[in-house]
Amino acid sequence: MRLPQLSRGERRFALLFLLSLPLLQPQLRGEGNGHYAWVASLAVDGDLDLENQYRRGDPDFVASTFRRADGQLWPTMQTPTGRARNQFSIGPALLWAPAFLEVHALVTLANDIGFTVAADGYSSPYRRACALTTASLGFAALLLAYRLALPLAGAPAAGLAALGVGLATSLPVYMYALPFYAHTLAAFAVALYLWFWRAISASWTPGRWAVWGATAGLMVQVDALTVSFLVVALGEWLRQAHRARSAPAGLGPGAAFALTGLLVQLPQLVAYAIVHGSPFNTGRFHRFFWDEPHLFAHAFGGDHGLFLWTPLILVALAGLAGLALRRDRFLGGCLLLASAAFFYVATCSDRWHTAPGFGNRFLIALTPVWVVGLATALGAVHRWLAPLLPAPRARSAAVVAGIALAVAWNVGLVFQWGSGLVSRREAVDFPRVVRQQFTLVPRQLGAFALRLLGARGAVAGAREPPGPPETRP
């Protein structure tokens, strides 16, 4: 256990991250209000009565949570225990908790000494600290993903892949502009889970299985859809049982994994029991229709279709397929299977369109998988270009140019989304979006960048839908 030894490239990457921090916008938006209310209520009030926290949320969230007739919670927002419903996971709150508690201690002390800073959990120091935690963990997710890809593709390809995924997918929007959504933290939790798996793959002990189970528990607690990644643990367990030619020998490690995974779930279960009346009542409004997946629309539809918004992921998928077929069948197969299961579950949600928000936000959790796939693909492309471009530098330049193109595409989309050129809620007319990428975006991007640095909140435009419907008679 030690601080990581950063290579030269990683230090540059860290410097780039530090320089990007002024872009951080610590405003609560949409789902972030729900995730954040857990930590604010626990740390400040200690009561899990979230109503007063909800009243401090962003205006759109407040308007959709309380009715204008009497300022009280909508009936559907009330739980059988008389508290305010919270359908959002507690995992992000746990990851923010250390930063939140530190700031709370400092703010309380400052108030006692005579300064005036609201110690309510919603003033700027709290939000900044938690947003910084999200951004840091987003960076950590990329760093862990880079290390995951390193032995497969080498430092240049892995580094370029991490940078490409960090800049050319929806991740940066949720790292910097919407840091209170769970997606960046889910990417970190998945990266930690996968990195730990590979880091200790040479020497498995029941203790290490237990620690791995804890990372799995954290992952599922941050984003329930990541439960699909448990197929990786199942695959690893089966592989070891096969090697040992004895299933009973694997019972101990499997039990250790499951036990710690469940133990880490306890905060969520206890919170559900207190707030919703049962540890198994998630309080979710949204439903899953398992027989009605929106597979094509989720991938290519105007409603935040994954490959339309983030074409780079097609390359990453090709890389993953190549990894599974040629390099490391087990690793590639596990990652493909887990990603496919994740994708399927996401398409069965009645919120499959991921609106409102930027891009296909559900799949940000797969960031480490994209980095591994992209790194493998970039390595292969570098080799394939050899007959055309014999000089290695020219090949590298071509690959870098491809990534730069993907980044430019993403920056254009961020601009269109942030400035309202595309709908944040409805399906978009993608041919028009493409036209605008080449016509409006180049003309207006400069002014937008200035606004982004100057006026905070400019791009954080995601809005929650109107208030939940009232209970039917």
Added chain:
Amino acid sequence: MRTLLLVLPLLLFHFYLGLALRALAPRVGAGPATWAFLPGLNLALLFRVAGRSPAWALLLLAPGPNLVAWALVWAEIAARVRQRAWLGLVMALPGPNLPALGRLAGLPRFRTAALTVAVIASLPGAWLAHASALEARVAAAARRLAARDAEGRRRALVELADLGRRALPARPALERALAEEDPALRGQTARTLWCVTGERPDAGRLPVLLEAARGSIGWPLPDASLVTALAEAGRGAAPDLESALADPDPGVRWHAAGAFVRLGRGGAAAVPALLQAMHDPEWNVRNSAGRALEEAVGPEHATRLTQVLAEPSVEMRYHVARALARLGAAASPAVPGLVLTLEDADWEVRMESCWALAAIGPAAAAARPALLRALGDLDAQVRASAAWSLAHTGAGAGVASAIRSLLQDPDRDVRDAAAAVLRRIEAKT
């Protein structure tokens, strides 16, 4: 003195950390040891002791990541001084980290114990100082209630209301402030008193509380605490609250109507006034009055509601349909009117009419032909509601074929509703 007590644990820990670093630095050949007691530089020395660049100390400035960095750097130091790495991780745990620090630094046991006890012993003092700071804050706010500056008085009221029960010592000052000349501030005082004491305001407090709502019509939401206080005070003074529905200030009318939502059936006598308030020029007032109407109505209002169901106002028809649904079978005189509103231009009125007929139940059997037509409505929610309504009105196998056609509906909710209704009909037959 209070400040000293508050920061004493920090000062003692700083001193303890300094001693530890001064002991560690020469052991691992790091320096200069004089940095051990200098704030900021001591953290740079900490990383030097771990054999790392002092630049890592910047990480300690970031709340959250600093906790991880703190634990890991101590784990590295532990390895360098041939101690167990987990001892380093203990450094991230407040409490156990105190003896661990002395052990890692190799300080004499007596000194480690004395410093640990000193830090722990300083905590109750800090806690008392914290409690005293809160008392002082409440007392200062209470004093500001008597200040000449109106804005200062308003801010003091807001601060006390935010403190809630913790501001209870300010109660006498708040009660004195009820004699405030400015009506708006007087109202705010009454509201703050409610937030601080939680005691039900008596009927006499109602006019004062209503003053706090003056000028509030532009707010995104009504003041929920004030609405609750008004409802509590209005329990014994419903006629006064009712007359507030005609106040010249729309904010007062809005909050009064909101209080009737909270009163529920307790506001039954105000139904005519609420119906009148639904013609208010302000949407907020109409909306609150409509919701209040839904809560207040009883069987005695069925005839009156049936009459207003034909009014030109869409909002009126919407809320009245919802109110009728609360009456159940007692709303049966409204069935002809509801049949008409099933063809309303507004889809929400059509949907609510379906639910009202569903609530009436078999007594609404005459509406079945109209409900069958509503199965073909353009709006999916109306189609689903009509299917449910047919089931509730006791429709039998005769309508099964019409409902079965909804199994091919493009909308998921409609298909689900049709399937459930068919199961229900089949179970009955």
